Amino acid sequence: MMHNYDIFTNECKAMKINFLGTGTSQGIPIISCSCEVCTSNNPKDTRLRTSIFIEDFQPNFNVLIDVGPDFRQQMLVNKITKIDCILLTHEHADHTAGMDDLRPFTYIHKNEIPIFALPRVIGELKKRFDYIFGADPYPGAPVLRLYPIDFGEKFEIGGRSVEAIPIIHGNLDIVGFRFGDSCYITDASKIDQEVTKQLQGLRILILNALRHKPHPAHLSLSEAMEYVDIIKPEICYLTHISHEMGLHQYTESTLPPHIRLAYDNLVIS
Numbered sequence: 001m002m003h004n005y006d007i008f009t010n011e012c013k014a015m016k017i018n019f020l021g022t023g024t025s026q027g028i029p030i031i032s033c034s035c036e037v038c039t040s041n042n043p044k045d046t047r048l049r050t051s052i053f054i055e056d057f058q059p060n061f062n063v064l065i066d067v068g069p070d071f072r073q074q075m076l077v078n079k080i081t082k083i084d085c086i087l088l089t090h091e092h093a094d095h096t097a098g099m100d101d102l103r104p105f106t107y108i109h110k111n112e113i114p115i116f117a118l119p120r121v122i123g124e125l126k127k128r129f130d131y132i133f134g135a136d137p138y139p140g141a142p143v144l145r146l147y148p149i150d151f152g153e154k155f156e157i158g159g160r161s162v163e164a165i166p167i168i169h170g171n172l173d174i175v176g177f178r179f180g181d182s183c184y185i186t187d188a189s190k191i192d193q194e195v196t197k198q199l200q201g202l203r204i205l206i207l208n209a210l211r212h213k214p215h216p217a218h219l220s221l222s223e224a225m226e227y228v229d230i231i232k233p234e235i236c237y238l239t240h241i242s243h244e245m246g247l248h249q250y251t252e253s254t255l256p257p258h259i260r261l262a263y264d265n266l267v268i269s
Contacts, residue, residue, distance in 0.1 A: 014269040016055040017182070017206075020074040022262045023047025024210060024218075024242040025094040027070065037243040044248040044263040048074060049094045050186050050240045052206070053083075057179070061158035063087060065177060065184055071098025078265065082109065085157045086144075088117035089167075089186055090174035091124040099129050102142035112143040116155065116162075118175060119148045151175065165195060170217030182206075183233075186240045189217050196230045204268065205233035211244035221245065228259055237262040 021027075028047040029038035037045050049068035057063045062080075065087045074080075083105050089095055106113060117125070125146065131138040133146065149155055151166040151173065165176040165183065168190040176185035181203035185191070188208055199205070209224035218240065219227070228236045239262045245251055252261045 015057055017204075017268050018053040018055065018078060019237070019239065019262045019264060019266045020051040020053050020078065021048030021068060021070055022239045022241055022264055022266075023049055024240055025049065025092070026242075028241075028243050030243055033243065035243055037245075037247055040247060042248060044261075046264065047241060048264055050208075051095075052184060053078065053080060054179075057085075058158040058160050061085070063157065065089065066095040066186075067098040067102065068094050069097040072101040075101070083113055086113060086115045087157075087162070087177050088115060088121055089176065090118070090169060090172065091121040092187070095187075096121075096125065096128070099125070099132065099144075100142065102144065103140065106143040107140075112145050114145050114147055114157070116147045116149050116157070116164075118150070118164075122146045122148055149175070165199070167191060167195075172217075178202075187217070188219055189215070191227055196227065199231045199233075202231060202233040203235070205231060205236040206239055206262070207236055208240035209238040209245070210240060211242050212246070213244065221251075225255075225259060234258065235260070237266075237268070 027049055028045060048070035051066040051068050051074060054063040061084045062082055063085045064083050066089055067086060102113060126133045132141045132144060149164045151164060154161055154163045163178040165178050167174050167176045167185055167188045169187045170189050174187060176183060183199055183202055184206045186208045207224050207227065208219055209221045210218035212221050214220050224238060236259045248261055248263060
């Protein structure tokens with residue numbers, strides 16, 4: 001399919017970030033909803049569950065962040081054939097429920113895929129997917145290896161440094177991921193002041209914004225914009241968006257030039 005590209009570099013080889021999904025836990029359209037967003041004909045108002053795919057994180061090394069219930073569809077639509085590493089922000093189903101569909105990747109390429117996640121998240125994966133991560137994996141299960149990470153930890157994947165950024169999601173501590181001058185944060189309801197100081201100077205910030213009204217576990221649009229004013233990235237893409245945000249075309253027109261609504265299959269370099 002054809003992608004839309006926003007280009008921020010003239011380098012010969014640029015890392016590409018593909019927004020596989022930009023919707024909240026129910027996606028858009030929501031089952032049985034007849035609001036103007038869920039019935040919109042604009043493809044930018046159709047949102048699968050939130051995930052990004054980073055192509056050429058290092059040359060010929062691809063990274064996936066979160067594996068939600070729409071994972072299979074996202075892979076087929078974007079014709080993705082290779083995943084070298086997976087990062088998980090947290091354990092909620094809209095970020096992990098697609099785990100079984102990793103099977104073709106490990107079968108075809110005859111290798112295991114490393115998954116980096118908090119120890120708590122690893123514990124949940126072992127319970128939910130015992131047939132994958134248990135002592136006696138089911139024949140044909142995806143071959144995945146779990147690596148624990150901690151809040152604030154810097155670790156290396158594919159020869160490049162990644163930092164696990166501590167984020168607050170309601171009453172749950174989760175992680176975002178910083179790589180170079182880019183940072184991916186989803187499902188935040190609060191970002192501590194020390195963290196926002198560390199993130200100042202980013203080139204690209206990807207940040208969640210659920211809707212206009214406040215929510216106990218997610219940033220509203222105005223709250224997200226306040227964090228953008230504090231962190232001051234060159235550009236911010238908003239994701240994890242619900243139908244209560246309103247029509248993409250209208251909401252986008254109200255935002256300043258350095259803040260944009262991401263949409264499914266948007267690719268930025």
